[in-house]
Amino acid sequence: MGDVKFGILTVSTSCHENPAKDLAGPKLATATAEAFPSSRITFKMIVTDSFPEIVNALKLATQPNVCDVLFTVGGTGFAPSDVTPEATRAVIEKEATGLSCALIAKSLAITDMAMLSRPACGIKNRTIIVNFPGSAKAAVECFGFIKTSILHAVALLNEQTDNVKWEHQRIQQESKVKLGSGGFLKRKSPFPMLEVDTALDLIRHQVAPIEESEEIAIENAATRILAEDIKAPHPIPSFPASIKDGYAVRQSDGMGRRRIRAAVAAGDVPDSEELQPGEIIRISTGAPVPAGADAVVQVEDTQLLETSETGDEDLVEILVAPKIGQDIRPIGSDIQAQSVVLKQHASITPAYIGVLAMLGISRVKVIKRPAIGIISTGNELVSFKGPLKPGLIYDSNKVMLLTLLKSFGYIADDCGIAKDTPNSSKSILENALKAHNFIISTGGVSMGEFDFLKQVLVEDFGAQVHFGRVNMKPGKPTVFATLNFEGKSKIVFALPGNPVSCFVTTLLFVLPTLKYLENDQQFIGWPTVDAILEEGIRSSDARPEYVRVIVSRNEQNTLICKSTGKQISSRLTSTVDANGLLLLPGRAAFEAGESHPVYLFGSIF
Ligand SMILES: Nc1nc2c(c(=O)[nH]1)N[C@H]1C(S)=C(S)[C@@H](COP(=O)(O)OP(=O)(O)OC[C@H]3O[C@@H](n4cnc5c(N)ncnc54)[C@H](O)[C@@H]3O)O[C@H]1N2
Ligand code: MOO
Numbered sequence: 001m002g003d004v005k006f007g008i009l010t011v012s013t014s015c016h017e018n019p020a021k022d023l024a025g026p027k028l029a030t031a032t033a034e035a036f037p038s039s040r041i042t043f044k045m046i047v048t049d050s051f052p053e054i055v056n057a058l059k060l061a062t063q064p065n066v067c068d069v070l071f072t073v074g075g076t077g078f079a080p081s082d083v084t085p086e087a088t089r090a091v092i093e094k095e096a097t098g099l100s101c102a103l104i105a106k107s108l109a110i111t112d113m114a115m116l117s118r119p120a121c122g123i124k125n126r127t128i129i130v131n132f133p134g135s136a137k138a139a140v141e142c143f144g145f146i147k148t149s150i151l152h153a154v155a156l157l158n159e160q161t162d163n164v165k166w167e168h169q170r171i172q173q174e175s176k177v178k179l180g181s182g183g184f185l186k187r188k189s190p191f192p193m194l195e196v197d198t199a200l201d202l203i204r205h206q207v208a209p210i211e212e213s214e215e216i217a218i219e220n221a222a223t224r225i226l227a228e229d230i231k232a233p234h235p236i237p238s239f240p241a242s243i244k245d246g247y248a249v250r251q252s253d254g255m256g257r258r259r260i261r262a263a264v265a266a267g268d269v270p271d272s273e274e275l276q277p278g279e280i281i282r283i284s285t286g287a288p289v290p291a292g293a294d295a296v297v298q299v300e301d302t303q304l305l306e307t308s309e310t311g312d313e314d315l316v317e318i319l320v321a322p323k324i325g326q327d328i329r330p331i332g333s334d335i336q337a338q339s340v341v342l343k344q345h346a347s348i349t350p351a352y353i354g355v356l357a358m359l360g361i362s363r364v365k366v367i368k369r370p371a372i373g374i375i376s377t378g379n380e381l382v383s384f385k386g387p388l389k390p391g392l393i394y395d396s397n398k399v400m401l402l403t404l405l406k407s408f409g410y411i412a413d414d415c416g417i418a419k420d421t422p423n424s425s426k427s428i429l430e431n432a433l434k435a436h437n438f439i440i441s442t443g444g445v446s447m448g449e450f451d452f453l454k455q456v457l458v459e460d461f462g463a464q465v466h467f468g469r470v471n472m473k474p475g476k477p478t479v480f481a482t483l484n485f486e487g488k489s490k491i492v493f494a495l496p497g498n499p500v501s502c503f504v505t506t507l508l509f510v511l512p513t514l515k516y517l518e519n520d521q522q523f524i525g526w527p528t529v530d531a532i533l534e535e536g537i538r539s540s541d542a543r544p545e546y547v548r549v550i551v552s553r554n555e556q557n558t559l560i561c562k563s564t565g566k567q568i569s570s571r572l573t574s575t576v577d578a579n580g581l582l583l584l585p586g587r588a589a590f591e592a593g594e595s596h597p598v599y600l601f602g603s604i605f
């Protein structure tokens with residue numbers, strides 16, 4: 001069994017409004033980490049006392065691989081708003097009655113008030129759900145009652161018969177913590193390590209798609225998301241139009257010799273005088289078909305017999321009998337008037353812009369985009385436009401991210417470079433927050449003494465850090481936070497400073513979040529293909545690795561991929577020619593010929 005994954009779901013309307021009030025959740029997290037040092041908290045969420053919200057959160061937490069054990073805290077009492085056990089029963093597939101009984105029996109031994117607790121425990125997929133009361137003291141106490149059996153339960157649920165080994169390992173780890181210095185725990189990141197998919201789910205749970213729209217000129221609308229259905233104000237074509245260069249005829253006249261009455265070209269006003277039997281009109285592609293004509297005969301199916309004194313065509317033989325409607329685009333045959341031609345929440349492409357122009361629509365309503373500000377952090381950084389001094393490096397992250405976002409149509413602003421001090425980080429962030437509601441920073445988020453970003457976000461801006469570590473390479477210290485600034489809600493991605501890490505996390509977290517905020521119905525994640533490894537790859541880290549690769553096709557037309565070389569996250573040249581991120585599970589050797597998924601962020605051709 002690998003690390004056991006724990007989740008904590010706090011159910012409390014007041015904690016949801018002010019997360020600082022959630023005492024039980026963090027205390028339980030600490031108790032779990034102390035009891036099971038090699039465990040990880042992979043899910044943390046606060047929901048209101050609403051039944052559907054609890055059910056949704058339980059469903060999220062019990063998806064495969066999110067957590068092995070989910071503790072809920074709160075909502076188990078007798079108040080009308082206490083519905084956690086009911087929501088739990090609505091989700092679980094099997095009840096774990098023994099756990100509920102143990103919680104009640106052991107609590108009764110401490111206080112009669114335990115009679116008023118109604119915990120439900122059970123199993124959904126491979127997750128064990130346990131309801132704890134909302135008071136921090138009682139929740140931690142209850143955790144103490146079941147902790148001896150919980151790992152065994154996880155082992156059983158996962159059909160892991162060798163659970164004795166696991167139990168030994170746990171006891172050994174417990175004794176290590178007791179023997180070790182207090183410093184060991186302090187040096188541990190307080191942030192649970194989330195899986196990438198859990199982190200993405202958490203983001204979607206914390207941000208809401210933007211509803212406000214703005215009207216813009218269609219010339220500027222490429223990549224924007226339509227805020228409304230577009231109906232055709234008039235049909236296309238708006239007059240019957242010829243598909244060929246040739247002659248407009250009456251089908252009933254059939255083959256034979258015809259005198260040319262007139263000629264119409266594209267752009268001419270339609271001839272209102274009805275075509276009479278035996279007459280034909282010379283016509284060009286796109287020109288209006290005259291009244292009375294019901295077919296066009298292409299010039300290749302005719303023969304010129306006579307010309308007039310002025311040299312114009314006069315008498316023509318129709319060599320092939322025409323059919324009704326032949327080579328004519330009837331009114332509305334491309335687009336019917338009043339039909340919905342473009343759908344709300346579609347991403348506008350150049351072809352969409354062509355259609356809008358075709359319909360004479362010069363401005364469209366699109367979903368407003370967040371105002372994005374980008375900050376770099378680090379005493380070592382200077383602008384690439386100036387000279388370099390010893391010990392300093394050029395700030396390459398900011399211009400890379402500005403242009404990466406621009407390549408997807410997002411305009412972001414340069415909000416400067418923060419020094420590695422809380423004051424500088426605070427003032428640069430404050431300025432950025434004044435004009436932007438979506439902040440991306442790079443650097444200052446790992447374990448160093450100068451990594452102040454999270455501290456400043458929480459202490460100076462009251463931010464809620466939803467996650468601070470992700471089980472991925474590169475990108476482990478990625479931070480996602482939300483905060484309220486001057487009455488407005490803001491989103492912050494504090495990305496790792498290593499150039500490859502911030503590039504990859506922008507692809508995997510920032511861009512999908514922007515697409516989600518805009519309600520882009522066409523973006524459902526990066527397209528993924530399975531590709532064959534051209535060469536073996538060795539992964540040295542326990543984290544799942546996103547290897548920069550070049551995807552191409554071999555002679556058999558099979559998709560193959562090749563690593564761009566050394567994958568250290570400072571080596572940005574490993575990213576320049578890559579068109580894909582090969583996802584490899586951590587710490588293993590992968591042989592040439594194996595097939596693995598690749599996220600395609602660039603073109604194969
Ligand atoms: N004790 C630990 N140290 C580190 C851990 C850890 O878990 N424990 N994680 C490592 C990982 S993984 C990463 S990724 C980095 C992330 O560090 P930070 O986000 O705090 O970034 P910095 O330390 O500020 O910078 C890292 C690296 O990147 C260079 N950098 C930063 N900004 C820019 C920029 N705008 N342009 C170009 N290069 C930049 C910076 O000079 C550093 O070399 O932490 C590990 N450490
Ligand atoms: O996660 Mo860090 O991004 O390995 O380099």
Ligand SMILES: [Mg+2]
Pocket residue numbers: 377378379420443444450497
């Ligand atoms: Mg730094």
